[in-house]
Amino acid sequence: MLKNLQEIMDGDVEHALVRIWSEDLSEAEAAAIHRRVQSDPKYREEFHGSMEVLAAMEALANDGEHLEIVRDCRRVVHEHKLTRMAALGVAAGLLLAVGALVISFSPWRGSNDSQLQEYFTRIGEQQVIELGDGSVISLNTAGRLAVDYDEELRRVLLERGEAYFEVSEDPVRPFTVDMGVRSVTAVGTAFNIRKYPEHYQVAVVEGAVAFHEPTDELHGAPWGVSDADHAAISSPLTQRRVDAGWVAEFDVSRGVFRAFQPESMERFGSWRSGMLSFYGEPLYLVVQELNRYSAKKISIEDDSVKGLVVYTALSIREIDHALDGLARALPIEVTEQYDRIVLTATAGN
Amino acid sequence: MSRIFASGNKNIIDLASRERPGRRKVVEQLFDEHARALRHFLLGWSIPPDEIDDVVQELFSRLLGVERLEEKMSDSTGSSRSYLLTMANNLIVDRRRKLQVRNAYAAEQRGIGSESVDERTPERIIAAELELEAMRSVIKNMRLNWRVAFVLQRFGNLSYEEIALHMGVSVRQVDRYLVRAMRRIREAQRKIKAAGEKSC
Helix, strand or coil, X not given: CHHHHHHHHHCCHHHHHHHCCCCCCCHHHHXXXXXXXXXXXXXXXXXXXXHHHHHHHHHHCCCHHHHHHHHCHHHHXXXXXXXXXXXXXXXXXXXXXXXXXXXXXXXXXCCCCCCEEEEECCCCCCEEEECCCCCEEEECCCCEEEEEEECCXXXXXXXXXXXXXXXXXXCCCCEEEECCCCEEEECCCEEEEEECCCEEEEEEEECEEEECCCCCECCCCCCCCCHHHHCCEECCCCCEEEECCCEEEEEXXXXXXXXXXXXXXXXXXXXXXXXXXXXXXXXXHHHHHHHCCCCCEEEECCHHHCCCEEEEEEECCCHHHHHHHHHHHCCEEEEECCCEEEEEECCCC | CCHHHCCCCCHHHHHHHHCCHXXXXXXXXXXXXXXXXXXXXXXXCCCCHHHHHHHHHHHHHHHHCCXXXXXXXXXXXXXXXXXXXXXXXXXXXXXXXXXXXXXXHHHHHCCCCCCCCCCCCHHHHHHHHHHHXXXXXXXXXXXXXXXXXXXXXXXXXXXXXXXXXXXXXCHHHHHHHHHHHHHHHHHHHHHHHHHHHHHC
8 A cells, every 4th residue: 555655656647547546545645646736737737638538538438349358358368368379389388486476477568569679599699688677688599588678577488499597686576487378487586497399497596486377376485396396297287386406397298397406506507608517418418409509410420429428518609619529538530511510439449 | 425525506416316316316325335435536636625516416417317327337347436436537527628618718808818728629529539549559559468457447447356356466466557558548648749749
């Protein structure tokens, strides 16, 4: 209530225009509107002008689209969501949030909205996006995201690829990452989200995040990842908190959630420094990872080397150097062809 | 009718309610239920105390004459409180417009000269229609949640709590949607006004 009063006293005229129709408008709020209207000629002009426009707009009450919303707003919202899902090619999604925030799904602004900024990176590129509140988003290779940001809203749509989020705390302005039809909301935390063909992976580096259905509200503490959550959990997804040091994955097609605790979180954000660390991964997985950053496809054309174990840090900004490093550490040869880079076993092995 | 509004001459109401005795009871009930909301609304509008009785009586009289009032106030078509405030707003706007026209005419008679006010010239009617069309477009292009909240409130006469229930969000969130929707409308208003001034 005090917040409403403060907004009327200090804010733009919109606050008064909304509060004056509210069923719980207090006498103090009404008096505050009165005082501003009386004492500030510009405010008075704006207030009266807007009330006149609202009166004139009564003529739009019988507009077909408005009648449809009044008759069946739930269906209108639902159909809009389905359209968005189809447009994004996403069958299901993931919602995750940090802190006891109330989450609600809100569709995106139209493409003509100037506040919606889109970013993308080509193969091998990275981009750092700094928001006005100090939050930083790092977008990894071949990624695409849109940022919807204003004084009341912080929302990101991750459409493709991987991004690392360092979120500045702002309890009244949720920071939401939307991955199709569901979202991630965070306050004062750091996490990495990667979109795979079949699942989303969220690695929580600092703070905590929570998965839940988009219509659920978060209720503080009770949800948590326990040791039992190492196993896959079938949907429907219940509220589930994931703390720093944990990685959560949500399988889109099967609706399965799982969380695990890796030995190190370092690798989940290390791509931002241009280096990838590998701790005992087989070569084929390392190559799969390097291919994300390489304009020229790298392929292993010798089954005998696919399972070689890799312990090293590789540059993802200079793929040639990374492959040279691998060739020094492992019994492999790297041959560059016109259309691809081929890895084979060293002659004589 | 609440005592706050009951003083003064009620001739208009008496005359209007002679033909619809049952209707008078309905309107009185409406005023009794929402006296506080109406008082706050009028206070926010900064209606001078000596005009409040006139406004209330005229509103009462208008409501007596509304076709299918009972239907419009039923739960299925929104909140009666919201409907009452919308009627009050329309009335206040009408009164202001008439007053401005009267003042402009009086100033002209005295040779003072005055800014031409809302006379119903063909140009003004066309301008008003264009503005309405622009507003329709603004509503249509809003983000869906803002649009739904705004349409339910303005044209469905739903209370904020009812809108929150329909949309599955908190009342506070409905407030935010409406603030953003109003901001869009005001931005459009400013642009229309600026364009109008430019063309003059």
